[in-house]
Amino acid sequence: MTEEHLGQEPAPLLPGWLPPEIDQTKPHPARMYDYMLGGKNHFEVDRAAAEVVIKAAPTARAMVRENRAFLGRAVRHLAEAGITQFLDIGTGLPGAGNTGEVARAVHPDARVAYVDYDPIVAVHSRALLAGDEARTTVVLADVRDPKSILDHPQVRDLLDFTQPVAVLMVALLHFVAHDEDVPGIVATFRDALPAGSALVVSHGTDGGQPEVSAAARKGWDKAKSQVVVRDRAEITALFGDFELVDPGVVQLPQWRPDGPVREDWETIWLDGGVAFKR
Numbered sequence: 001m002t003e004e005h006l007g008q009e010p011a012p013l014l015p016g017w018l019p020p021e022i023d024q025t026k027p028h029p030a031r032m033y034d035y036m037l038g039g040k041n042h043f044e045v046d047r048a049a050a051e052v053v054i055k056a057a058p059t060a061r062a063m064v065r066e067n068r069a070f071l072g073r074a075v076r077h078l079a080e081a082g083i084t085q086f087l088d089i090g091t092g093l094p095g096a097g098n099t100g101e102v103a104r105a106v107h108p109d110a111r112v113a114y115v116d117y118d119p120i121v122a123v124h125s126r127a128l129l130a131g132d133e134a135r136t137t138v139v140l141a142d143v144r145d146p147k148s149i150l151d152h153p154q155v156r157d158l159l160d161f162t163q164p165v166a167v168l169m170v171a172l173l174h175f176v177a178h179d180e181d182v183p184g185i186v187a188t189f190r191d192a193l194p195a196g197s198a199l200v201v202s203h204g205t206d207g208g209q210p211e212v213s214a215a216a217r218k219g220w221d222k223a224k225s226q227v228v229v230r231d232r233a234e235i236t237a238l239f240g241d242f243e244l245v246d247p248g249v250v251q252l253p254q255w256r257p258d259g260p261v262r263e264d265w266e267t268i269w270l271d272g273g274v275a276f277k278r
Helices: 003-008 029-036 044-056 060-080 099-106 119-128 146-150 153-158 182-192 210-220 232-237
Strands: 085-089 111-116 136-140 166-170 198-204 270-276
Touching (some): 029 060, 029 119, 044 060, 060 099, 060 198, 111 119, 111 153, 136 153, 146 182, 232 270
């Protein structure tokens, strides 16, 4: 199915319709994430895989909720800093508190390009965002090929890369293997951005409990992408020479919380940060 087909096909609005290339035999990270968030866009294979994660790491549901909350706080901070263009890569299935919703609460005309490599994400996103083409586009592409995103006609038509752009890689890069050059991938995006732009990253760690983390990651063994944890130094290095916003790279509940930090913040095995290109 072509991207044009995905964009024009009315069938996603019909109950039970699925694009023919959707594989229901393998769990998918976006659908597992949706299940752990309490969504409805997943299959039995995704639920079973997610339950493996939850059994090994009972705070897994809290981790995905904290990740979504971090996304909201980061986008709001950037919008309040004046950024009106967002490139959200690995967006996952759309839901409340998505990038466009948060950004437009500050800037009603904020533009968002959503990117994911899963056809079902593109289908659902395009169906929900239909009629908002002036401010939104949805692109089917893989972060492992940065140029396919940066040079994509839909991305270029929507976003002006002579003006600041925020690139979001939230709970994305831990699905990219060590031998696939994550530092090089992120550097390609950083280099493409003008001054005043920003980078947002959240990424899984082992939480100081490598055996528990390894057991939880077995939930992704048969998924389309597996989870690779990195430590804080590796995650911080992804920001390159961008200027980190205080408090730097920290566990997500500690990044500019809206209220008191949860007492069990150490059980949230995700680090994240926001940085600007000066």
